[in-house]
Amino acid sequence: MATIDGYYFWVCTKGAERRGKRIGALVAGTGLDPRNFMRPGWRGPTEAMALLVRNVWASLDDEYMGYTARRVRPGSFAFACELALEGASVADGLARAARFYNLLGAGIGTGVRSVPAGLEIEVRFERPALDPDHYFSEFWLIIWHRLACWLAGETISLLSAEFDYPRPDAYFEEFKYLFPCRHRFDGGARRIVMDAHALHAPVRRTAGELEAMLAAAPLDIMTIPASDASVARQVRQFLTRGPDLTLDELAHETGLSPHKLRRLLRAEGTTLATIRENVRRDKAMRLLTSGNATVEAIAEMLGYTEARSFTRAFRQWTGRSPSAWRAGG
Structure with missing residues (x-):
């Protein structure tokens, strides 16, 4: 279970307390004991922090939690x-x-x-x-x-x-x-x-x-992770630098066998083909919006043998042709 340092629990309610709310009422239903908040080494569950935030929102009728002059x-x-x-x-x-x-x-x-x-x-x-x-x-x-x-x-x-x-x-x-x-x-x-x-x-x-x-x-x-140490992220970084890297080459770069690399990507809900397409899509959009390269040249840079294959893929990604995307910003 993810946890958060007690300091953040202690400071979370200060905006509401300065507006006259009592800490006992703010922690009601969260399972939290405010006496723990500043105890050295204490950490509380993320779920309890989320409940505490919701209690502050409700008590003040303010999603800015009392930290601004006007409520949201x-x-x-x-x-x-x-x-x-x-x-x-x-x-x-x-x-x-x-x-x-x-x-x-x-x-x-x-x-x-x-x-x-x-x-x-x-x-x-x-x-x-x-x-x-x-x-x-x-x-x-x-x-x-x-x-x-x-x-x-x-x-x-x-x-x-x-x-x-x-x-x-x-x-x-x-x-x-x-x-x-x-x-x-x-x-x-x-x-x-x-x-x-x-x-x-x-x-x-x-x-x-x-x-x-x-x-x-x-x-x-x-509870969304602050950083991504996933295998998919590593593969994406390698493909961004070398979009034509093969499965065997990527396995070597990540220190995994090709079989294990495929298995870990499946466990993370993706595939090498999907990541490669996403890298191509992002690069295509950057090239179309920030450069003067022709559609044919961009297709070649992305590894497409024909511009029409790139155009067909781009329509699947965005619903528009590369030229229409460029014209529309």
Whole structure:
């Protein structure tokens, strides 16, 4: 069972407590004893943290948990996710959700933009003094990353995280797990950068999956792994650098036998062919949107013997021809 350091349980309720809510009422039904929160070495189950967050939402009628001057009514996250589900890509889905939150004007500005390294999420608090322990700043950035992973149906790597406050030495070991990437403190903003895969990865979730996720929210989002050490991720990284690598070559690179590599990929719910197609798709989209290469040249770069074979595959991925995709941005 996944667990979370007691510090995060202790700080989770502070916004509500500052608004007059009693800790006993906030932990009701969670199975938690607040006396444990600051006990050295104590960790609580992720499921209990999710229940605690839901209790705070309900007690304040505020999904921002008392850390902003204005409330965000329960149901806002659900609506933002519905908008994200309609995105043409994970990045587009996140941008739609961010626009909705920004229109609420509730005290947090969220920016979603493409940068040279990948996809950047930046959050700006109008009144950062309402979050003196930086709990909600970190929680909110984590939610955006995990939502990207959920939409993609796979873990998207975090590349970097920047914060405009000092390194949190009191809980840095847990912090490193939540943000498994390069860190910068005392910087100029609060932001994360995700792997460029998020820019073009399609939204792979259905309305039914969204309904199930929201029924348990924020549990499903909170339990998505922060990093991906899977075999599928390793294979994808090798194929990104060498798209024509064979099964035997990939087995050598991963230190596995071809049979074991195939078996582990099946156990993770994928195949070499699927990963290869996803790598081709992502590269094709990048080349079409950021370069001037012809469709014929892109087809050749991706290993297709004929441009029409590439065009047929691209239509299956996106529902549009490569030329139509390029024209539509």
